[in-house]
Structures are given as structure tokens and as C-alpha cells.
Amino acid sequence: MTPPPSLPAASQPAAQVPTVDTVEHAAATPDQTQPWAELGLKAHEYATIREILGRRPTAAELAMYSVMWSEHCSYKSSKVHLRQFGEKMSDAMRAHLMVGMGENAGVVDIGNGWAVTFKVESHNHPSYVEPYQGAATGVGGIVRDILAMGARPIAVMDDLRFGDIAHPDTARVVHGVVAGVGAYGNCLGLPNVGGSAKFDASYQGNPLVNALCVGALRHEDIHLASAEGVGNKVVLFGARTGGDGIGGASILASETFEGGVPAKRPSVQVGDPFMEKVLIECCLELFAAGAVLGIQDLGAAGISCATSELASNGGVGMHVRLDDVLLRDPTLNAGEILMSESQERMMAVVRPEQLEAFLAITGKWEIESNVVGEVNDSGRLTIDHCGERIVDVDPRTVAHDGPVYDRPYARPAWMDGLQADSASSLTLPADGAALRATALAFLGSPNLSSRDWITRQYDRYVQGNTAMARPDVAGVIRVDEATGRGVAVATRSNDRYTKLDPYEGARQAVAAAYRAVAIAGASPLAVTDCLNFGSPEDPDSMWQFAEATRGIADACQDLGVPVTGGNVSLYNGTGEPGRIDSSINPTPLVGLLGVFDDVARATPSGWREAGQVLYLLGRTRAELDGSQFAALSGHLGGLPPVVDLEAERVLAEVMVAASRDGLVDAAREVGEGGLLIAATLGCLRYGVGARIAVDDVCAHDGLTPAEALLSESQARVLCSVPRSEEQRWTDMLSVRGVPAVRIGVTDDTGVLEVQGQFMLPLDEARAAWDAPLPTHFG
Numbered sequence: 040m041t042p043p044p045s046l047p048a049a050s051q052p053a054a055q056v057p058t059v060d061t062v063e064h065a066a067a068t069p070d071q072t073q074p075w076a077e078l079g080l081k082a083h084e085y086a087t088i089r090e091i092l093g094r095r096p097t098a099a100e101l102a103m104y105s106v107m108w109s110e111h112c113s114y115k116s117s118k119v120h121l122r123q124f125g126e127k128m129s130d131a132m133r134a135h136l137m138v139g140m141g142e143n144a145g146v147v148d149i150g151n152g153w154a155v156t157f158k159v160e161s162h163n164h165p166s167y168v169e170p171y172q173g174a175a176t177g178v179g180g181i182v183r184d185i186l187a188m189g190a191r192p193i194a195v196m197d198d199l200r201f202g203d204i205a206h207p208d209t210a211r212v213v214h215g216v217v218a219g220v221g222a223y224g225n226c227l228g229l230p231n232v233g234g235s236a237k238f239d240a241s242y243q244g245n246p247l248v249n250a251l252c253v254g255a256l257r258h259e260d261i262h263l264a265s266a267e268g269v270g271n272k273v274v275l276f277g278a279r280t281g282g283d284g285i286g287g288a289s290i291l292a293s294e295t296f297e298g299g300v301p302a303k304r305p306s307v308q309v310g311d312p313f314m315e316k317v318l319i320e321c322c323l324e325l326f327a328a329g330a331v332l333g334i335q336d337l338g339a340a341g342i343s344c345a346t347s348e349l350a351s352n353g354g355v356g357m358h359v360r361l362d363d364v365l366l367r368d369p370t371l372n373a374g375e376i377l378m379s380e381s382q383e384r385m386m387a388v389v390r391p392e393q394l395e396a397f398l399a400i401t402g403k404w405e406i407e408s409n410v411v412g413e414v415n416d417s418g419r420l421t422i423d424h425c426g427e428r429i430v431d432v433d434p435r436t437v438a439h440d441g442p443v444y445d446r447p448y449a450r451p452a453w454m455d456g457l458q459a460d461s462a463s464s465l466t467l468p469a470d471g472a473a474l475r476a477t478a479l480a481f482l483g484s485p486n487l488s489s490r491d492w493i494t495r496q497y498d499r500y501v502q503g504n505t506a507m508a509r510p511d512v513a514g515v516i517r518v519d520e521a522t523g524r525g526v527a528v529a530t531r532s533n534d535r536y537t538k539l540d541p542y543e544g545a546r547q548a549v550a551a552a553y554r555a556v557a558i559a560g561a562s563p564l565a566v567t568d569c570l571n572f573g574s575p576e577d578p579d580s581m582w583q584f585a586e587a588t589r590g591i592a593d594a595c596q597d598l599g600v601p602v603t604g605g606n607v608s609l610y611n612g613t614g615e616p617g618r619i620d621s622s623i624n625p626t627p628l629v630g631l632l633g634v635f636d637d638v639a640r641a642t643p644s645g646w647r648e649a650g651q652v653l654y655l656l657g658r659t660r661a662e663l664d665g666s667q668f669a670a671l672s673g674h675l676g677g678l679p680p681v682v683d684l685e686a687e688r689v690l691a692e693v694m695v696a697a698s699r700d701g702l703v704d705a706a707r708e709v710g711e712g713g714l715l716i717a718a719t720l721g722c723l724r725y726g727v728g729a730r731i732a733v734d735d736v737c738a739h740d741g742l743t744p745a746e747a748l749l750s751e752s753q754a755r756v757l758c759s760v761p762r763s764e765e766q767r768w769t770d771m772l773s774v775r776g777v778p779a780v781r782i783g784v785t786d787d788t789g790v791l792e793v794q795g796q797f798m799l800p801l802d803e804a805r806a807a808w809d810a811p812l813p814t815h816f817g
Contacts, residue, residue, distance in 0.1 A: 059373065060098040061427045069095050078105035084442055091436050099422065099429040102374035103437055106340040107347060110609055113441040116575035117607045120588040124602040127592045132601040135564055143184040143264055143336065144254075145603020147565045149634045153518055154258050155526055156188045159198075159251035159569045159630045161608035166248040169307040170215025174248045175223040176284075176310040176382050181252045182227065183336035183385070186319055189262035189326050190254030193504065194516045195229050197250050198530050198569075198628050199236040202243030204485045209238070212246050220250070221496040226312035227319070230505045231497035232514025234530060238485040241534075241624045245611040249569045249628050253528055255518045260326060264335040266353035266388045269416050271332060273346070273357060274394075276401050276408030277318050277384040280342070281367035284308030284380030314383040321404035322385065330389060330397040337384040343377045343437070345386040346412070347420055350434035353388075356417030357434065361424040363411045373424040388414060448581035453619040458539060460676030462663040467745040471796035474748060478719060478799055480671055481712050482807040487667055489808045506638035510724065512708055513559040513633075515641045523637035529555035531631075533711070534624035535665040536679035541583040545590030545627045546682045550753060551710060552631035553598055557691030558706045558756055560642045560698025561633025566595055568605040568629050573612035573622025580612065583625040591627060597684040600631065642698045644707040645724020646759045649787040651704055653729060655714065655780045656690060656772070657755030659736055661746045667712045668749045686754040693775050694756060702760065702768045709755035715748040717757045722791050722801055723808060731783030732794040739780055744796060759785055 065071075073095065075085040080101075088096050088104050096104060110116060124140065133139075137154055138146035144158035162177025178195060185192045197220050202209045217236075224231050234251075266273070284307060325331050333353065335345040342364070350357040361376050371379065389397045394410070401408040420437070422430035468474045481487045490509065499508040506525065507515035513529040531551035537544025553563045568591060573580030595602055612622025635641065646653075663669055664677025697703045705724075709717040714733070722729050733747040742750070760768050772779045783794075792798045 059425050059427045059429060061429055062097055062431045063428070065097045066094045071095060073101055075101060078102070079109055080105050084108060087442065092432065097429050099373040099377055099424070100432060102378050103343040103347065103430065106343050106378050107437045108441040110575070112340050112344060114607055115442045116444050116446050116609060117584065118443050119445045120585050123589065123592040127596040128601050129596070132599055136601050136603065137258070138188070138261060140602065140604045142604070143187045145565065145567065146188060146261055147603065147632065148258070149518065149524065149526060151519065151522065151524055152258055153524060154256050154261065155253060155518065155632065156185055156190045156256065157251065157253040157528065157567055157630065157632055158184055158604050159249055159530065159567045159628060160184070160606040161569050161571060162248045162250065163245060163571065163608050163611060165307045166216055167212065167244065167246050170212045171219040172307050172309055174216040174219030176308040177248050177250045178220055178223040179310045179312065179315050179382055180338045181250045182229070182315065183338065185252045185254035186322055187262065187264060187334050187336045187385070188254065188256070189260040190256035191323055192229055192252055192254045192319065193502065193518070194232050194253045194514060195224050195250065196232060196514060196528060196530060197234040197248070198532065199234070200242045200247035200626060201236065201238050202246065203240040204238045206243055216246065216248055217493050217496060223310055223312045225498045227316050228501050230499050230501050230508065232499060232505055232508040232516060233528065234509065236490055236493055239534065239624060241620065244613045245623050247571050247626060249571070251528070251530060251567070251630050253516065253526065262326060262331060262334050264348055264352055265333045266349040266355050266357060266414050267332060268390065268414055270391060271414040272389045272391060272394055272410045273359060273412035273414065274387045274389050274397065274408055275364060275384065275411045276387065276406055278311060278314050278381055279365045279367040279407065280376055280379050280384070281381045282371060282375065282379065285375050285378050308380050308382050310382045317404050318383055318385065318406060321401055321406045324400050325397060328396055328400060330393045330400065331387045332390060333388040335386050337386060339380060341377065341379045341381070347434040347438035349386065349388060350420050351438040356415040356419045357412055358415055359412035359422045361422060363409050365407055365409050373429050446575050446581045447578050448585050449578045450582055451579040457619065457676050458678055462666065462669040462674055462677050465669060465672050465674060467743065467749070474745060474793065475797035475799060477668070478715055479807045481667060481716055482719065482804055483810060484667065484671060486670070487712050487716060491809065506641045507559060507643060511559070511644040512555045515559055515635070515638050517638045523639050525635045525638035527556040527559040527561035527633045527635065527641070529631055530628055531555065532626050532628040534626045535670070535675055537587060537625045537627060538675065539665050539677060539679045541586035541625050542590040543679050543682055545587035546594040546684070547679060547753060548627055548629040549591055549594035549598065550682055550684060550687045551708070552629045553600065553691060554687055554708055554754070556631050556633030557694045558642060558708055559633070560640055560695060561635050562695050563598065563600055563631055563633045563691060565632050566600050566602045566629060568602060568627060569608065570605070571608045571611055571623065571626040571628065573609070574616065575609050577612070577616035577621060579617060580622050587625055587627045591629065594684060598688060640698050642703055642706050643724070644705060645721050646705050646727040646729060646785040647725050648704065649727060649785050651759045651761055651785045652765055652781055653731060653783040653785065654758045654760055655709070655736060655755065655782050656758065656777055657686065658752065658778050659740045659742060659747055659750050659755065660752045661742055662750050662752045666749065666751045680751050680753050683754055689775055689777060690754050690756065693771065693777055696771065697768070702764045702771065703758045704761055705759040706756050709757055710751060713749045713751050714757065719791055719799070719804055721757060723805055726789070726801060728786045728788040728790045728801060729783055730786060730792045730794060733782065735780045736782060748793070
């Protein structure tokens, strides 16, 4: 975009300026050339900054506005759609919500004076540039968000999306990302209890690394990112500030990659998990001592973000001296110090009378800290460097009152053709031999095969509070050792469904996560989300985003679970706008948290004993569009499975009651891969065989055996029920009106038999399930 004539062109040669570009100098040199375009600002945005300030910005102010007004930090293209999460939240949904959107993370009441904070965020673009550090610092950043709420982090999860498994660059990204996630979490001593890893060519240049963290705290221990109290000290503590990550997450996450490399290539942040572990313990001791009034972690946009958000949230002024910031690299200029995204740093607001105690605690933990400023009543954020005033802004204009765009969006022209191309054109397995071959193909496929080669790199049981972890349907963590009270967390997103219909696909993600925590036995309570989409400047991608956001909001409203916070990641695309392959498959990841009175009653996802009866709950339809069966044929088209949220709600109530009353011994969702995969993985979990028959399902729902086994209809669960509880179980299903078919029994044969169709020895199934990905990547 060409700047207005009244503005200096960004491409003109820079005039000679003093070493420090002061506020006074900026006022005296209105025509000085500035690199606003190079910093990612649009011409009208730069003009707005000048209008706000009544002069041109200093170099330091320009740096601050550029990072804080970036897509990643400001949510400028998504705010208008995200508002509905609050607008559609009922009073009943707020009943357990203690802290909602707008803070570092949401906090919910789980009873007995305990609260849990949880959030998912992306570190997508940095993880393509430098997979190990990009993924590692993604984990570190979300852990600090949880810590900043006053909570002890107790578990992490990760959802990963990679490009075509056969592409020569995929192995580089996969190995780096998995190693980074594992190394950082393991060094922190945090159990990694769940997540997923999927492959699709749409993610080739835009892998997704979505990291989730859960923390536990008492109600009275909640801390917020807000400065208050004139005269209170602003303390920066943790790692020193260096040149790594300058503009990293904020710039990388706000621009599309072009030609296979980033349009902007600043340094990716470098993490030190051992520093972060010490920082966690130090912060928790500071909280316990009452030495902190407000606290903010330094992530994207670094000091620019922490100072402006603390001051803006508190409605106060703040003065900061950059000369007092402890540096790893003394050559950094003021803008670089403000923009640096060096990791493992926190900023706290401390009363003067508590400062000695604060410094004593940081000293005990050998954490470097320094007072860098004070809170005042000026309503301005002022920053000095080398004795000169280089920033004088209203902090709200930096942190919260940036540009907000209602981007144009429209249903893509290619959607009609995509939805018309149904999987009904595919040839289904015609007999038992073909179904057996399909089962083995499923088990060996990139997206249904074992993830043990990933999860064995993660410590799932450190701290001793993990009740369940992957490959079970949800991660389950004990919060209160005395009572067993705890939480279940599950993440879900089916990008194939969302490509076919963003609204229904997003509703399905909520329903699937809701179902998963209920299958585990927890009462669904709250949602966090990470919305991964293409460029907001492409009307196709923006339509996908708008529809998916609406779908999540509507589903949460119908199920009565509030969205507590989350993250938006845009510009995940490399193609020409307007094409069907312009961007990644839209991937709205939903994380759902549920509550247990006692995690000891959590329901595992595999058959543990022979002689139990297997029940399929829910209605099965001939729904194969977007399915894993279609994926085996390289097909994507049609309409995703029907989402029935009332059926999901009733099903969840049944599963929670069954867990509480001991009516089921094991249960797993029937989702991707249909009943065929659910039955097979149920057997593989503990090596217990099963005999099932689908004749009654076919008769009940009017299906062929192949449709009954391969359909991905929603609101379905496969349960293993002790014979002693079968009567109570069927009575409850009848009272609740849940469709159910008794389809088989578990046995000790070491074989999955689908009667009248095929027999599959579990050893053969496990060999197929374990083989493909480690073999491919070496």
C-alpha cells in the first residue's frame, strides 16, 4: 500500500539521527524516515500512531507499537469474532468461572477451595524455522502463562500437525518438534498426558505446534497481570535479556511464509528449561510470601508487552529505565531491548516494603532481578534509556486500543464442488477379507498408527499425580492428594471435517473433546481453544475462521461450557488466495477440562478383562465423508458427520454416572476410523481379545457391515461392561433413552474376531500399528 503523501515513504534513505531517538527529537523531526513497513505496520496504522502521539513515534515507540499491534499480539483481525464467546455465555456457564478471557489464562473453580487454570497456545511459525527451539519455547511460554496466574503447573499436552509424511522436509520438522516438546517438558518435571500428531500435505510449510498447560492453585492464590499502587516497584527477574527472538513470535506469527521461507527471519527464541524450573519454584515462593502484587510473563513482544499490559490493566502510569535491564548482550539498542523475546523472564509489581523480601527470595533461588521502574499516577508509560526519554505513550493505546479489523469474508467459490464430491463414489470393502485388509491399512496409516514413538520421549508420570495419559482418551491428573480430586483434559480437532464445513467441523471438535472427558468419567466444565487458520487478508480463510468461531461459540453455549481463553494463529498459508489449497486445513483445536471428585474412578480406554460384554452406544449412520476410510483413497469431499449436541450431552451424563457407579470397566470413543478402529485399539490397549458382531447394528440402523464398521458418526462410545453390572447398565440406558446395541464380548484368545467377517490376531495388528512412522523416519 502506498503511504499518504503527508507521510515519509518507508523506502527513502534514512536521515542522520542522534544515537538515541528521544521524544524531544521525534517532535522536532516530523519528516524523518522510519521503517514502519519493514516492521510489519501498514501505512494507515503508522498514520494512526502519529495521530495518537501528535508527532512521529521515536524508534523505540515504533518498535513497541509494531509488535503490540501485530496480529499475534493484538488479535486485530479476530477480535470482532471472538467477542461472541463472551456474548453467548450464560450466567450458568459463568458459575465456575473465576477468571475469564483477557488474562494470561482462564481459571475455574473445581471445588473444595481448589481452582485450575489451563490454556492452549500456538508456536507454529517459529517451529518451522527452527523446530527444536520453536517447540521447546512454545512449551516454556505456555507454562509461564499458567505460572503468572499464581498456579503450580501440573501437566502439559501437545497437539501437532505436520506435512506429508513422504515429503523430504517432514522428518526435519517432526524430529525437531517432538524432541523440543519432550526435552523442555521433561526438564521441567511436568507430565505430558495427551495430545495428538497428524500428517497432511496442507501443513507442509506451516506445521502446527499447539501446547497446553494445566496448573492448580487455591482460590486465594490467584494473581493477575495488573499494576497498582503509586510508588510500587517494577522488577524484572529471571534470565537476562539478549538478542534472541527479537520480534520472533509476534512477527513470525503475523506474516505468511513466502517461497518456503519466512518473509521475515528474526531469531527464534532459545529456551533454557532448567532456568524455567528454578523460576517456577522462585515464583511460587514469592506468591506464598505475599511479595507480589501483579505479575506478567515476558513472551511475545517482551518488555513492550509486559510494561504496557501491566500499566493498562491497572489503569495507572509507569516509568521504566532500560539502563537497569540486565543484558546478555550489551550492544542491544533500546528498540531491541524492548522487542527481545528472550525466554524465562517475568515482571512483577512489588510494594517498596516488600522489596527486600522479594530480592531475598530471588537471591535464594539464584535468580537475577533488578528494579527497572515504578508505578505512578501519570496515566503514561514513560521509558528512559541513557538518561534520555525515548517512550512517552498512553499504555492503553499500545496494549489494548490497537486497530480492530472486520475483514471481508465470503464462502469460497470452491466449496460447492468440494461438498458435492461425496465419498459415496468410493468402493467399500465387499467382504471380510477386504475389511481385514482395511483394518491393517488403518493401523499402518500415518494418522491412525501408534504414537508410542512420540509419547515414549515424554515423561507421562513424573510428580506421581497422573491417573491416565495417552493412549487413553484423556489425560487425568490428581490435584488434591488428600481427596483424589482432579481433572481430565482432552484436545480434539478434525481438520478434514472443518475443511468440508468449518461451522460443523468446529462444533464437532467441541463435541468430541466434551465426549472424551466424559468417557474418562469427568464432568465437563470449561474450554480453551487454539484457532489455526490461513491469512485473514484472504476472504476464503477469513470465512473459515468466522464460521468455525461461530461453531465453537454455539456448541459451547448449547453444552453449557464457557470458553476461558486461548489463542489465534493466522497466516498459516503459502498458496495463492482464492484457491482450495491456499492455506492449511482449518484447524480449530478445542481443549476441554472436566472435574473428578476422585481420579481413582477414571475409566481407561481398553479392555482389561475377558468375559465382559461390549456395548455400542449411539446411532450409526452411513457417514464416510471426510473419514479415515476416504483418506486411505486420497479423497476429501462431501459433508462431515452430523453433530447432535443434545445426544452428546445425554451421552456424557451417562458416561459420568457409569464411572461414578462402577458400571463400566473401560470405554473409548468411536471416532476416526469408526467402530473398526475403536474395537481394535480397545483390544490392543491391554492385549485382551474380543468377539463382536455388527448384525444388530446393521439391522438397527439400516447399514451394510462395511458402513457399520467404517462410519465416523458422532456421539458414539464403545463400552466394556462387567456382567454383574449389565442389568443396572441397561436399565440406565433405557431410562436416559440412549440407543445401545450389545455387540460382543471380551475374551482371552488374543484375537479380534468380527463374526462372519474376519479374524485378526492382536500380534499382527500390533505389528502393523507400531511399524510405519519410526520406519519412515529412521
